[in-house]
Amino acid sequence: MPLLRFFLALLLLLPLGALYAQNRPATAPRPAGPGPQPVKGTPVELLPGTGELRGGDYNGVKIRKLLGNVSFRQQDVLLYCDSAYQYLERNEIEAFSNVRIVQSDTMTITGDHGFYDGNKRTARMTGKQVVMHDPRMTLTTTALDYDLNRKTAFYTVGGHLVDPKNTLDSQQGFYDTNSKVFVFKRDVHLVSLDETGQPTDLRNDTLTFNTISKIAYFNGPTRIKSAQGDLYAEKGTYNTVTRISNFAEKAQIETPGYLLGGDVLVYDQVKLYGVATGHVSLISKKDNLVLRGEQGRYWRALGRTKLFGARPVMRNISGKDTLYMAADTLLSVEARPNRAVQRPILYAWPKVQIFRGKMQGRCDSLTYDRQDSIIYLNRDPVVWQAHNQLTSDSMNLRFKHGQLDRANLFSNAFAIQEDTVQNYNQVKGRNMIAYFQRGQMARIDVLGNAESLYFTLDGDTVLSGMNKSVSATMTLRFVDNKIKQLTWLTNPEASYIPVHELLAENKELKAFRWRPAERPTRRQVFGKHFASDLKQAKPKPKAKTKTKTKAKVRSKAKPATPPAKPATPTAAPRPPVTAVPAAVRPATAATPR
Numbered sequence: 100m101p102l103l104r105f106f107l108a109l110l111l112l113l114p115l116g117a118l119y120a121q122n123r124p125a126t127a128p129r130p131a132g133p134g135p136q137p138v139k140g141t142p143v144e145l146l147p148g149t150g151e152l153r154g155g156d157y158n159g160v161k162i163r164k165l166l167g168n169v170s171f172r173q174q175d176v177l178l179y180c181d182s183a184y185q186y187l188e189r190n191e192i193e194a195f196s197n198v199r200i201v202q203s204d205t206m207t208i209t210g211d212h213g214f215y216d217g218n219k220r221t222a223r224m225t226g227k228q229v230v231m232h233d234p235r236m237t238l239t240t241t242a243l244d245y246d247l248n249r250k251t252a253f254y255t256v257g258g259h260l261v262d263p264k265n266t267l268d269s270q271q272g273f274y275d276t277n278s279k280v281f282v283f284k285r286d287v288h289l290v291s292l293d294e295t296g297q298p299t300d301l302r303n304d305t306l307t308f309n310t311i312s313k314i315a316y317f318n319g320p321t322r323i324k325s326a327q328g329d330l331y332a333e334k335g336t337y338n339t340v341t342r343i344s345n346f347a348e349k350a351q352i353e354t355p356g357y358l359l360g361g362d363v364l365v366y367d368q369v370k371l372y373g374v375a376t377g378h379v380s381l382i383s384k385k386d387n388l389v390l391r392g393e394q395g396r397y398w399r400a401l402g403r404t405k406l407f408g409a410r411p412v413m414r415n416i417s418g419k420d421t422l423y424m425a426a427d428t429l430l431s432v433e434a435r436p437n438r439a440v441q442r443p444i445l446y447a448w449p450k451v452q453i454f455r456g457k458m459q460g461r462c463d464s465l466t467y468d469r470q471d472s473i474i475y476l477n478r479d480p481v482v483w484q485a486h487n488q489l490t491s492d493s494m495n496l497r498f499k500h501g502q503l504d505r506a507n508l509f510s511n512a513f514a515i516q517e518d519t520v521q522n523y524n525q526v527k528g529r530n531m532i533a534y535f536q537r538g539q540m541a542r543i544d545v546l547g548n549a550e551s552l553y554f555t556l557d558g559d560t561v562l563s564g565m566n567k568s569v570s571a572t573m574t575l576r577f578v579d580n581k582i583k584q585l586t587w588l589t590n591p592e593a594s595y596i597p598v599h600e601l602l603a604e605n606k607e608l609k610a611f612r613w614r615p616a617e618r619p620t621r622r623q624v625f626g627k628h629f630a631s632d633l634k635q636a637k638p639k640p641k642a643k644t645k646t647k648t649k650a651k652v653r654s655k656a657k658p659a660t661p662p663a664k665p666a667t668p669t670a671a672p673r674p675p676v677t678a679v680p681a682a683v684r685p686a687t688a689a690t691p692r
Contacts, residue, residue: 140218142190143178146170161187169194173217176247177201180213190217198224202247206233206276210243220247235279235310236262238272250276260308265291265339267308279310289315291339299325299368301337313339327368327399329353335364342368350375352397357433358382359397359404371399379406381431386443386469387416390429391628402433402441412628413445415469418501420538421632425624426451426465434470443469451476454624457538458484458503460496461619472498482506483618485580487540488515489533490612506533514543514575515613516582520562522554524582525608526575540577549573550608553585565601568593 145152150167163185171178171185171192179201180194191214198213200222211226222245231238231245231252240258245251253273260267260281267290269283282305289301289308303321308314315337323330323337323344331353332346343365350364352373362377379395381404382388390404392411397404406429413424426447434443445467453460453474463478473495476482480494484503491508498504508514512531516524529547533540545551551573553566571589575582587593596605625633 140190140220141173143171143173143185143192143215143217145185146172160189163187171215173220175203176220178213178215191215192217198226200224200245202250206231206250208232208243208245208252221245222247231274233276236260238274240272252276262310262313265289265308265313267306269306281308281310282306283308289339293342293368297326299323299339299342315339325368327371330364330366332364344368352399354399356383356385357404358384359395361395366397373397373399379411381406383431383433383443383469388445388469389414390431390445392429402435404431404433405429406431409628410626412624412626413447413467414629414632417472417498420456420501422453422455423621423624423629423632424451424453424465424467425619425626442471445469452619452624453482454619454621455503458482459619459624461617462494474498481614481617483615484535484540486517487580488613488615489513489531490614491531502538503535505535507531508533511610512545513608513610513612515611516580517613518554518556518581519559520554520556522562522606523611523613524551524553525611526551526573527608527610528573539580542577543575545573545575547571549587551575551585552606552608553582562598564595564597565606566593566595567605 145163145165148168148170149165150169151165153164153166155162155164165183165185167181169180169183171183177200178192178194179197179199181196183195184193186192194213194215196211198210200208200213200215208222208224208229208231210224210229213222213224215222223243224245225242227241229240229243231240231243238252238254238258238260240254240256242256243252243254251274253271255271257270258268258272260272260283267281267283267288269287270285271283273282274280284305287301287303287306289306291299291301293299301315301317301321301323303317303319305317305319306321307316309316316335317332317337318334320333321331321335330344330346330351332344332350333348335344335346335348335350337344346364346366347362349360350362351358351360352364352366353359359373359375359379359381361375361379364373364375366373373396375395375397377393379392381390381395390406390411390413392406393408395404395406407427410425410427411429413422413429415422415424424445424447427449428447430446432441432444432446434441446465447467448464451460451462451465453465460476460480460482462476462480465477466475467473468475476494476496478493480491482489482494482496489506489508489512491512492510494509495507496503496505497507508531510529511527512529513527514525514531514533518524526543526545526549528545528549531546532544534542534544549568549570549572551566551568553568555563555566557563566585568585568587568591570587570591573588574586576584576586621633
């Protein structure tokens with residue numbers, strides 16, 4: 100009977116169970132939350148030895164107040180102080196007086212007040228003097244934040260870093276104790292001492308310093324000052340051990356008298372040797388001299404700078420004229436205060452080209468004495484001045500007040516002048532001296548074995564004859580770059596040949612070579628290094644074109660008026676009037692001096 104009652108009750112309950120199963124949710128609802136909660140760190144352990152311990156709840160927060168010889172441990176971190184508050188539930192510690200944090204027995208931070216988060220393993224230290232010390236350096240600041248997991252520290256209130264050879268100051272800093280790399284920002288100042296104790300001073304706004312390699316990396320305007328000169332760049336590295344700088348972007352070496360720059364510059368302060376590449380320039384502050392090229396070498400101890408690659412060019416501004424000089428290689432030797440004997444000299448070789456106003460020249464090698472303003476041309480030198488060409492085995496050009504004053508031609512000297520009808524007046528001899536005034540030929544003295552051919556013109560347009568003469572010495576005088584007088588000295592022999600008796604073979608002296616095709620142009624000499632100067636020189640030809648146009652307009656306005664003719668022969672003198680009969684009678688024409 101009881102068993103029957105049990106089955107009857109079970110049958111009655113089955114419908115109720117099915118109804119409940121239909122109405123309940125399939126899964127239990129989960130409360131909405133902010134996401135995964137941070138995992139609490141290892142609890143900070145209070146070490147034995149604390150003088151006094153007080154516990155209690157303050158505003159519902161459980162706090163331990165610890166006094167005297169307080170010390171804590173969390174894994175590889177030890178914290179020491181005179182007193183502290185320990186927040187047990189938050190796993191945090193606030194430490195006071197003589198606070199010291201030590202990690203792995205290698206890194207130590209000390210200060211007056213510290214806060215340590217045991218869950219995040221971060222520390223903040225403040226005080227009159229917060230010191231962070233590891234075996235490679237010591238950092239001093241007033242507030243420092245340290246992440247013990249990442250082993251990184253940073254400050255934003257100014258810091259001072261010291262190692263055995265360097266001191267570094269900045270307003271902001273970040274230090275990674277794993278890589279031993281510092282990043283400094285704002286008002287960065289690095290002072291590095293060499294083996295002799297001489298300082299090198301580096302200043303910029305952003306600097307990365309590796310405390311292991313002692314290499315400083317910078318990005319931004321940076322100046323490095325030392326006893327050997329100043330360095331400037333906007334990107335690069337500086338090795339405080341080897342004293343080697345590797346600069347990029349507007350790199351420069353500056354001394355009291357010179358400035359050397361390039362796109363890339365490597366400079367060794369120990370060997371006083373630098374290598375520059377890409378848009379290399381050397382500027383002499385004293386005498387307005389600039390050298391430009393593609394590659395350069397700099398020997399500070401010797402005072403030498405060598406430029407080569409892409410035809411380096413020298414520019415020397417003096418007065419209204421500018422001297423340009425191009426060659427495959429340029430070598431500048433600077434004058435230095437401790438060596439009074441050393442003169443500022445420029446060497447150029449090979450394939451030298453010169454351009455200065457109406458004067459151009461070329462030779463194989465050249466020496467430019469900048470102190471005395473003398474240029475020595477060697478190996479097949481040629482100089483063109485207006486319509487004059489000068490050649491010899493060797494030659495020197497002397498400048499005075501920025502103008503060509505004199506040219507000395509040594510051995511096989513030859514001077515040629517093209518006249519208005521394309522005849523060539525010629526004079527040759529053993530040696531020759533050419534004098535200039537205001538940039539124009541004024542006189543030529545031929546010294547030894549002098550020979551000359553001079554064509555006489557009627558009104559500068561019609562050939563009338565030719566003078567041929569031989570003498571031990573000879574003098575030619577010029578007016579407006581044209582020969583006006585010949586004077587023969589010592590045993591002269593002269594003859595005059597009228598135009599109808601002239602033969603082609605008689606119109607040239609032996610070794611005659613007229614070389615206009617070799618005359619350098621502005622574009623050839625300036626090259627790409629002074630292309631801007633070439634553009635500035637372009638307006639001048641336009642002014643001449645306008646003048647010619649005006650002259651044509653005037654001639655059309657008065658077509659009936661014929662061109663003016665000289666009233667007398669003296670109005671347009673034939674060069675020279677007294678020289679023609681003198682050629683026939685050399686005895687009376689010779690003017691001994």
